[in-house]
Amino acid sequence: MTDGRSIEFSGHTRRRFLRNGLLIGLGVTAAGAASTALAGSAQAASAQSGWRWCSRCSGLFYGPQQGQSICPGAAHHNFGSNWIYTVPYNEPGGTTDPQPGWFWCTQCKGLFHGGSLPFGGRCPLSSTASHQAGSSFHYSMYYSTSVGQASWAYCQVCAGLFWLQPGYLFYGECPWAGGPHDGTNTYNYDLSYTIG
Numbered sequence: 237m238t239d240g241r242s243i244e245f246s247g248h249t250r251r252r253f254l255r256n257g258l259l260i261g262l263g264v265t266a267a268g269a270a271s272t273a274l275a276g277s278a279q280a281a282s283a284q285s286g287w288r289w290c291s292r293c294s295g296l297f298y299g300p301q302q303g304q305s306i307c308p309g310a311a312h313h314n315f316g317s318n319w320i321y322t323v324p325y326n327e328p329g330g331t332t333d334p335q336p337g338w339f340w341c342t343q344c345k346g347l348f349h350g351g352s353l354p355f356g357g358r359c360p361l362s363s364t365a366s367h368q369a370g371s372s373f374h375y376s377m378y379y380s381t382s383v384g385q386a387s388w389a390y391c392q393v394c395a396g397l398f399w400l401q402p403g404y405l406f407y408g409e410c411p412w413a414g415g416p417h418d419g420t421n422t423y424n425y426d427l428s429y430t431i432g
Contacts, residue, residue, distance in 0.1 A: 283322045284373065285430070287347070291316025293360075294398045294408025294417065296323075296388070296427075297346045305345035308360040308411035313345065319385075320432045323347065325373040334376035335423065338397070342370035344411075347397045349390055357395025358412030367395065379423035388425035391417035397425065 288299035292309030299320065305313040327334055337351040343361040350356060356366035377388070377397070389400035391410055398408045398417045406416035 282326050283324045283428075284375075285320055285322045287321035287323050287427075288313070289316045289319065289321070289399055290314050292409060293411070294400075295346050296321065296397045296399070297344070298340060301345045306343060306360045307409075309409045318432045319429045321385075321427045321429045323375050323377070323427070325375045327374075327376040331376070333380045334378045335425075336374060336376050338375035338377055339367070339369035340371055340373065340375070341367040343368050347375060348395045349397070350395075357391075358393065358410075360411030363412075377423075377425045378427075379425050381426065383426050384428035386424055386426050388427055389417070389419035389422040390425070391419065392421045393418045 286299045287296055288302070289295075290297055290307055290309075290313035292314045293307050295307075295313070297305050297307075297313045299315070302313055302315065307313040323338075324334055327336060337349055338347055339350045340346075341348055341359055343365065344359050344367070346359075346367070348357045348359075348367045350367075350369055356368070359365040359367045387400050387402055388397055390396075391398055391408075394410050394412050394417065396411075396417070398419070400417070400419040400422070401407045405420050406418060408417045409415075410417045
């Protein structure tokens with residue numbers, strides 16, 4: 237239960253997350269402020285809210301479809317906090333920050349980088365499944381512009397976006413590696429969010 241001021245995490249204390257720097261950028265708490273921060277190009281980006289962090293696999297997934305999601309750590313992704321993330325999409329072409337080429341997977345409901353398509357990374361649907369890009373949205377991720385919470389990373393094994401605990405190179409649960417996500421070759425991505 238929350239009193240409107242505290243932040244809850246499944247299985248984690250607020251002090252632990254404060255200590256690990258997860259509350260970076262708490263000042264960006266409104267969608268209006270987020271859209272202002274995201275308007276760094278000639279044409280302002282659109283943005284989609286409703287993305288959530290899974291405390292089991294540490295990945296980012298689309299929250300409204302949690303019941304249909306697939307997590308490598310369990311049947312479905314878990315709402316790991318009361319933070320609701322916003323991801324920009326359909327940015328003007330030719331931009332590098334935010335980085336284009338991110339997609340929503342119709343199978344696991346996670347966000348993955350499709351720059352390696354047709355490989356498409358590894359999806360937790362099965363041991364041989366690749367992510368499947370869905371919707372007409374082409375998402376983008378910021379990595380040198382602070383828009384909210386840092387320490388999001390690209391897993392070079394499954395191609396998914398996951399929260400990389402500061403001070404670590406491997407974290408969460410990768411659907412293909414049989415262990416943690418591999419964050420050894422990634423930008424430090426940044427996500428805007430609100431507290432739900």
